[in-house]
Amino acid sequence: MSTTIDITEETSAVAKGKAPLIATTTYTGYKKGIAIFDFLLRLGAIVAALAAAGTMGSSEQTLPFFTQFFQFRASYDDLPTFQFFVIAMSIVGGYLVLSLPFSIVLIIRPSAVAPKMLLVALDIVALTLNAAAGGAAAAVVYLAHNGNSSANWLAICQQFGDFCQKVSGAVVASFISAVALVFLVVLSGFALRRH
C-alpha cells in the first residue's frame, strides 16, 4: 500500500515540473542561437532606421540661381510625407534601441516567453510603420524624379539633384530596415514555437 502511494506522488511531480523542464533544456541551445542572431539583426536595423531618419532629416539644398517656377531652397520640411517619414523612422529607430535590453534578456534566458511576446508584437507594429513610411516616401521620391504629365507635376529632381539623391538614399535605408524587421519577426515566430 505504501509503495503504491509513492508511485502516484512521483508521477504527478513529473507531470507538473520535470516533463516541461526536459523539453526546455533540449532546445535551449537552438533558442540561444536565435536570440543572439535577433540581437545582431536588431543592431543592423537600428543603423538602417536611424540612417534613414538622419539622411532625410538633413536633406536640404539651396540653389545658387533663381528660376521662375522654383524656390531657392528644397528641404524635407516642404513635403509632409517626408516629415512623416522622419517621425516614423525615428520612432522605429528609437523603439529598436529600447528593445535591445529585452533582446539581451532573451540571450541570457532563451526560454522566457513574456519578453519574446512583447518584442514580436512591437516588432510587427514597427514593421508596419516602417513599410508605410517607406512606401509613402518612395511614392513621392518617384514623383520628384519622374514627375507626372497627367497631373502636370514637373520632376523637381532636375533642379534639386543633391536633395533628391539624399532623399532616395533615405528611402533605400528604410527598405533595408524593413527587411531586417521582417527577418526579426519571422525569427521570433520560430523562437515562440515550443518544439
Place this chain on the structure above:
Amino acid sequence: MSTTIDITEETSAVAKGKAPLIATTTYTGYKKGIAIFDFLLRLGAIVAALAAAGTMGSSEQTLPFFTQFFQFRASYDDLPTFQFFVIAMSIVGGYLVLSLPFSIVLIIRPSAVAPKMLLVALDIVALTLNAAAGGAAAAVVYLAHNGNSSANWLAICQQFGDFCQKVSGAVVASFISAVALVFLVVLSGFALRRH
C-alpha cells in the same frame, strides 16, 4: 527490486506522452475560439482588400470641359503609385481568399502547428505589402488633395473631385484591411503560444 523497475517505467511514460497531452486538451477550446475569430477577421480583411483594389481600379473621371493645363481624363493608370496599389491590394486580397481553407483547417484542428506557422508568416508579408501600398497611395492622394507649393505641384482634386473621392475611399479601405491583418498576426501569435 521488481517494484522499483515498475516505477521507472511509468514515470518515463508520463514524461514522454501524457504530460503534453494534458496541456493540449485543456487549451483546445481557447484555440478553437481564436481560430473561428481568425476566420471571421479574414473574411472582413478580404472584403476591405478587394474593395480597395476594385475602387482604385475603377477610379476614372472624364471632365466635360477643357483647361489649359489639365487633360480631359483622370484614371488610376496615370499614376504608377496607384497601379502599384491595385496590384498590391489584389495580391493581398487573393492571398487572403487562398488562406481561407487553411483557416478552416485550424478551426477543425486547433492544435495543428504547420498551417498556423504558414499563415502567420504569409500574413506578415501581406501586412507589409498592404502597409507599403496604403502609405504610398496615401502620400499621392495627399498631394492630389493639397498639392505642394514648394515643388509647384497643383492640387488636381479641384478639377477631378469624383476621381479623388474614389481614390481616397480606396486608401481608407486599404487601411481597414491593414488593421485587420495586424489583428490576424497578433491573434496567430497568441495561438502559437503553447500555454
